[in-house]
Amino acid sequence: MIVSTKASYRLVMILLSINIIVLVVEYKFTHANNSKRENQKRQFANISRPKALESYLLQHMSDNGQRTKYLVYECARSRETPCYGWSDRIAGIVTTFIISILSNRHFLIHFDTPCLLQDYLIPNHYDWRYNSSILVNKTSSFHDIKNWDYKKIDKYISGGSDFNEHFRTDIVFLLINWDFISEFRKRPNIANDIPWISQFHQSDIYKDFYKFLFKLTNVSGNALAHHEKTRRKRKKIACAHVRIGRNPTIPQDTGNPVKLPLDVLWKYFDSVNRDEFDFFVASDSDSVKTDAKKRYPDNVIDTPGKITHIDQHTDSDPADGFLKQLLDFYILMRCDKLIISENSGFGMLAAFIRNTNYELYCWVGRDLIPCSRYTVNDIMPIGKFGIKPVW
The missing domain is CATH 1.20.5 (Single alpha-helices involved in coiled-coils or other helix-helix interfaces)
Structure with a gap:
């Protein structure tokens, strides 16, 4: 025993x-x-927010050599499908990058319509340029998930499912045009998978991410410097982005026309000290810009070229139209005072990336509401960066 x-x-x-x-x-x-x-x-x-995000991105990108699969933001003329405007494309690029982390794939950008992106913007800290050589001995697929088609991957965006259950090929080309940061934050393990997405504000993510990926080429940088040197007369600049939608200048625009009370804008400009400020009005309407020049002939400055929509075919040189829009965007980002209309993703994106939180106004109806990069979505919640619109 x-x-x-x-x-x-x-x-x-x-x-x-x-x-x-x-x-x-x-x-x-x-x-x-x-x-x-x-x-x-x-x-x-x-560490500080910009350095923290940059540190994470650099660390993530340094692991790319270990990744054998790719996720490519695809805005290519060969697909014969619209990519929509500039803000749609940047929102799509950010969303694609986040999915690349969650699916452990190498992130790239293929953007050649209406012109090759790297002719005007080149990699800053990370080489995102696509090269078709990666297709050799690889399987590939194209997924067009614009607007409400995102429902096809909704359970992967916010539900925590593995994206590779949906994206099964070696190389996935993805065209998407909405922001899903708030939805990604609902994933069960997002704080571990992508810590900055749950810690930083949406506008800061866009600001730091944009500057991490892109810088101006010599062509676009010289064009912006030439504009500053030859058009600017005063140290400060007051700006507005006026999005009208479908109008005689861009008759094929998919956005429904909006009747903005322009007298609200002119009243604001009337209150600005014209000895201190230049005025800049970016718009999709020639009539708005013409009206501004008539009212303030000594103060209004403009970028050269014809107004175009980068997703609409015209008789004009598409490269000239793209450069004009890019210059408009960079000027809006540098404005001392900025007004954005509530139907403008372009203006909202410029406000996100802008270097200051001050003197920003959200134009809603007849009101110019003081706002900041952090409150834009509270005041104008419907759109690609906020609550998804219902059609």
Whole structure:
């Protein structure tokens, strides 16, 4: 009986030892897998926001050599499908990048309509340029998930399912045009998968991400510098982006026409000190810009070229139209005072990336509501950067 008891005791101790060893091995394995991510999170908390996001992005991109699959933001003329406007495309690029992290894929951009993106914007800290050589011996697929078609991947966006269950090929070309930051934040493990998405404001993510990816080429940079040198007369500039939608200047625009009370804008400009400020009005309507020049001939400045929509075919040189819109965008980002209309994703994006939170006004009906980069979506919640519109 005594022998049996000792044997049982030894057996129990052996089993306990085995269990402890298993637990230690499991812990070390889990710790090894998570330590890198935890270190990133600790580093993330101890540095400023732009540096934190840049540090994370650089770390993520440095792992690209280990990735054999790709996720490519696709806005290509060969697809013969609309990509929509500038803000649609930047929102789509940000969404595609986030999905690339969640699906552990190498992120690239293929953007050649109405012209090649890298003719005007080039990589800043990360080379996102697509090259068809990656297609060799790889399977590929194209997914057009614009507007409400995002419902096809809704359970992956906010539900936590694995994106690779939907995107099964080696190379996935994705065309998407809405922002889903608020939806991604609902994923169960998002704080571990992408810590900055739950810690930083949407506008800061766009600001830092845009500057991380893009910088002006010599062509576009010189054009902007030439504009500043030859058109500007005063140190400060008051700006407005006036989005009308379908109108005689762009008759094929898919946006329904909006009757903005322009007297609200003119009344505001009347209150601005004209000795201190130049005026700049970016718009999709020639009549709005002409009216502004008539009212303030000594103050209004403009970018050269014809107004076009980058997704609409015209008789004009598409490259000239793209450059004009890009210059408009960069000028809006530098404005000392900025008014954006509520139906303008272009203006909202410029407000996100703008270097100041001050002197921003959200134009809603007959009201110019003081707002900031952080409150734009509260005041104008419907759109590609906020609550998805219902059609």
